[in-house]
Amino acid sequence: MINVLVDAERGELALIDWERWGQLPIGFDLALLMRGLPGEVAEPLAGGGRAQRLGVAGFTYLFQRLDRPGLVQTEEGRALRRRCRELAGHR
Structure with a gap:
């Protein structure tokens, strides 16, 4: 069972x-x-503000690393890391 809490x-x-x-x-x-x-x-589907997109991008990277151990050396892995740094405000 899942419950929802709302902070209005x-x-x-x-x-x-x-x-x-x-x-x-x-x-x-x-x-x-x-x-x-x-x-x-995944990131465009997340919508929301920058913190939401950063969370999705960061966890997408972590989940992808669990599912695909060689991701770190791929262009996709590098692109996800770059995007996380951009969303976090680090260039």
Whole structure:
């Protein structure tokens, strides 16, 4: 069973899965839902603000590394790392 908490003042939602509860970073759930999609596809689907896109891009990279150990040396891996740095404000 999943419950939804709504903070109307801040406009934030939180999902609680009582079987595996915890507070996860922004973007984790969306990235998990879109696991397997390339970063350039997943990030635009995430929408939201920069923090949301950074979370999705970062977790997409981490999930892809788990699924594809050789990702680090690929152009796709380098592009995801560059995008994470851009979204974090580091050039």
